[in-house]
Amino acid sequence: xxxxxxxxxxxxxxxxxxxxxxxxxxxxxxxxxxxxxxxxxxxxxxxxxxxxxxxxxxxxxxxxxxxxxxxxxxxxxxxxxxxxxxxxxxxxxxxxxxxxxxxxxxxxxxxxxxxxxxxxxxxxxxxxxxxxxxxxxxxxxxxxxxxxxxxxxxxxxxxxxxxxxxxxxxxxxxxxxxxxxxxxxxxxxxxxxxxxxxxxxxxxxxxxxxxxxxxxxxxxxxxxxxxxxxxxxxxxxxxxxxxxxxxxxxxxxxxx
Amino acid sequence: xxxxxxxxxxxxxxxxxxxxxxxxxxxxxxxxxxxxxxxxxxxxxxxxxxxxxxxxxxxxxxxxxxxxxxxxxxxxxxxxxxxxxxxxxxxxxxxxxxxxxxxxxxxxxxxxxxxxxxxxxxxxxxxxxxxxxxxxxxxxxxxxxxxxxxxxxxxxxxxxxxxxxxxxxxxxxxxxxxxxxxxxxxxxxxxxxxxxxxxxxxxxxxxxxxxxxxxxxxxxxxxxxxxxxxxxxxxxxxxxxxxxxxxxxxxxxxxxxxxxxxxxxxxxxxxxxxxxxxxxxxxxx
Numbered sequence: 001x002x003x004x005x006x007x008x009x010x011x012x013x014x015x016x017x018x019x020x021x022x023x024x025x026x027x028x029x030x031x032x033x034x035x036x037x038x039x040x041x042x043x044x045x046x047x048x049x050x051x052x053x054x055x056x057x058x059x060x061x062x063x064x065x066x067x068x069x070x071x072x073x074x075x076x077x078x079x080x081x082x083x084x085x086x087x088x089x090x091x092x093x094x095x096x097x098x099x100x101x102x103x104x105x106x107x108x109x110x111x112x113x114x115x116x117x118x119x120x121x122x123x124x125x126x127x128x129x130x131x132x133x134x135x136x137x138x139x140x141x142x143x144x145x146x147x148x149x150x151x152x153x154x155x156x157x158x159x160x161x162x163x164x165x166x167x168x169x170x171x172x173x174x175x176x177x178x179x180x181x182x183x184x185x186x187x188x189x190x191x192x193x194x195x196x197x198x199x200x201x202x203x204x205x206x207x208x209x210x211x212x213x214x215x216x217x218x219x220x221x222x223x224x225x226x227x228x229x230x231x232x233x234x235x236x237x238x239x240x241x242x243x244x245x246x247x248x249x250x251x252x253x254x255x256x
Numbered sequence: 257x258x259x260x261x262x263x264x265x266x267x268x269x270x271x272x273x274x275x276x277x278x279x280x281x282x283x284x285x286x287x288x289x290x291x292x293x294x295x296x297x298x299x300x301x302x303x304x305x306x307x308x309x310x311x312x313x314x315x316x317x318x319x320x321x322x323x324x325x326x327x328x329x330x331x332x333x334x335x336x337x338x339x340x341x342x343x344x345x346x347x348x349x350x351x352x353x354x355x356x357x358x359x360x361x362x363x364x365x366x367x368x369x370x371x372x373x374x375x376x377x378x379x380x381x382x383x384x385x386x387x388x389x390x391x392x393x394x395x396x397x398x399x400x401x402x403x404x405x406x407x408x409x410x411x412x413x414x415x416x417x418x419x420x421x422x423x424x425x426x427x428x429x430x431x432x433x434x435x436x437x438x439x440x441x442x443x444x445x446x447x448x449x450x451x452x453x454x455x456x457x458x459x460x461x462x463x464x465x466x467x468x469x470x471x472x473x474x475x476x477x478x479x480x481x482x483x484x485x486x487x488x489x490x491x492x493x494x495x496x497x498x499x500x501x502x503x504x505x506x507x508x509x510x511x512x513x514x515x516x517x518x519x520x521x522x523x524x525x526x527x528x529x530x531x532x533x534x535x536x537x538x539x540x541x
Contacts, residue, residue, distance in 0.1 A: 159330055
């Protein structure tokens with residue numbers, strides 16, 4: 001017990017992470033109070049902390065959090081379903097994969113959020129526009145990583161399945177898919193990040209919906225402390241999806 | 257010392273005794289490349305009797321693995337046929353269980369779930385499946401490791417999981433392609449002992465592909481020596497060493513003589529393979 005590596009201790013990594021965050025916040029507070037950092041650019045962490053109560057009571061942040069989380073959830077669902085299906089399709093059709101892979105990769109780097117006027121024209125100024133931009137921007141990494149995941153399935157594992165006379169569908173669901181799953185989930189998580197960034201960005205730009213709109217309003221009022229507090233809720237959405245995706249991955253692997 | 261042999265005449269090489277379970281008849285496998293058609297396996301025929309271990313040995317590139325894939329139904333032969341207990345094989349079949357050279361356990365499944373894999377796909381009831389998994393894990397010496405994942409095991413243990421998974425499906429013929437190739441020498445010897453013990457216990461008809469002469473002599477009743485490209489049957493050597501093959505037998509003079517005899521057959525073929533490989537190396541300008 002005494003020799004157990006510290007990294008394996010149950011609560012220590014979490015405590016270290018929280019302790020590190022607290023130290024950074026304390027350092028920031030000190031630098032601002034000493035005047036080394038301009039408090040009109042970076043607010044005092046203590047002020048941000050106090051403003052949490054204000055944005056919960058006065059700015060209705062919880063319903064905005066739910067709106068953004070709901071849009072992110074819808075986009076995540078579309079990204080996962082379409083991205084994995086398209087990735088699997090491209091993996092099976094080599095010519096098509098070679099034809100599109102580079103421009104799908106190019107799409108991943110494109111600032112799709114700037115196409116928001118086009119989406120506004122097609123879908124109107126509503127949540128659907130935000131979800132669709134989140135979906136389109138999250139799609140490329142999910143497709144690319146799905147292709148990579150299937151391509152990385154060791155041939156010998158498929159041969160094991162063939163030697164047991166598995167049907168093509170059983171080979172896919174029992175071997176190829178679970179083998180590719182860890183890489184597919186890297187793509188899905190990257191897609192979720194891209195989606196969330198774009199969802200909040202579009203909410204900000206079109207001044208509609210959840211946390212992005214709130215950040216916009218608080219920035220307009222130059223209420224920096226509350227704005228940073230609202231950004232903390234955006235991070236909370238990201239953390240929520242990260243944890244959910246990890247649980248989903250584990251569940252899928254257990255059922256494979 | 258040598259009990260029997262066969263030449264390169266393409267005739268069926270019959271099992272030493274007993275009813276043949278596996279009959280490999282005139283297998284020919286060709287590969288078409290841009291510049292030529294290469295015959296990898298050329299009219300290979302042999303039989304394996306019930307409970308017998310036959311090893312196939314040959315130099316690298318002689319078509320051993322191609323033959324493994326053809327017999328296992330993973331590749332189609334251009335000519336010839338494979339028959340198990342009188343039934344013609346036309347692709348992968350539960351009658352032939354395959355153990356591969358590479359790491360082949362499913363990393364996302366526990367050891368128990370790996371062994372249960374084929375039984376689960378075949379729709380066997382859970383209670384019966386669990387019973388069978390326990391039995392085969394005990395047989396390969398992995399009792400108590402049911403809930404471990406392959407990543408938590410050594411290479412030798414993982415290969416035993418793969419063997420248990422194949423045996424649990426109840427194949428008539430166990431087909432193994434260099435199953436110990438990725439292991440260190442000591443683990444190879446110990447695992448060889450274990451496989452031999454399991455084979456004796458189950459009276460499992462076994463066909464082993466290997467490039468290790470000592471391993472072939474340690475495990476087999478007969479050793480089939482293949483020629484280098486195209487792969488043909490050069491000779492079959494009967495190994496008349498007593499069983500169990502204890503450390504004393506492996507260290508005996510007779511064991512050494514069998515190794516030397518097979519090496520003398522193999523040496524010329526291995527030299528051809530080496531010369532061929534050197535000839536295909538890019539020349540320095």
